[in-house]
Amino acid sequence: MNEHTRAPSVSERADELEERMMHELSERIATRSTLFYLGDGKVQFDSGEALLAANPGKHFLMGADPRLPPLPKKPTLIDFFKARFATTAHLLQSATHALKGGQPEKVVLACLLHDIGVASFIRCDHGYWGAQMIEPYVDEEVSWAVRMHQALRFFPDPSVGYEYPQMYVKLFGADYKPEPYIVAEYERARNHKWYMTSRLITLNDIYSFDPNAKVDLDDFVDIVGRNFKEPKEGLGFDNSPSAHMWRTLMWPTRFL
Ligand SMILES: [Fe+2]
């Protein structure tokens, strides 16, 4: 087979697919942020000029990406659960476990939201990202607990029966040691008045990977209603310090 008749390579087929996907957006070009490329091991930046040249007559997407589930004009937390959180079973199982254990609503909410950073956005430092997203809308204790679970989950607490998760040995290897910034965070959290709230996230976390457990977002709508201050303008449009994060989730392929 010579160069002109060979079957398309995997990367050529990916290019074709991309082209088609762009086409499906009709008049608009969806762009990838640098972070999306970094995730593929590439330090790459889409040049606006080059993309315009490759898509004559089109403009860049500056709003909703038609490939993604639509969000209402004034989206709520529940809307994001349904349209943007790629996985909710773990969050719901963790919150269900806390609820059945008789934990206060604050703790149930913290469990429900503890991994929204990773479910919607990014893995690295997901506790910090998640805490920042919810900070303007929840009791300070809840966002503090979500932030600190990032560090606490790596450290046992025999006083409440929390052991280093065996799953982490499986996931990261037996020789993984948390970095110094995580150790320092743990030490700060250990003596904090809300330590136990965050510890309760980790306690409910490790038991919450049952694929057969029956969970339902509807069970938490009232708790969210009482404990998450939904902005009347909708998440993303209320000028809060984290509104931009919700907008970015809403429109991840906007050009700017
Ligand atoms: Fe987590």
Ligand SMILES: [Fe+2]
């Ligand atoms: Fe978790």
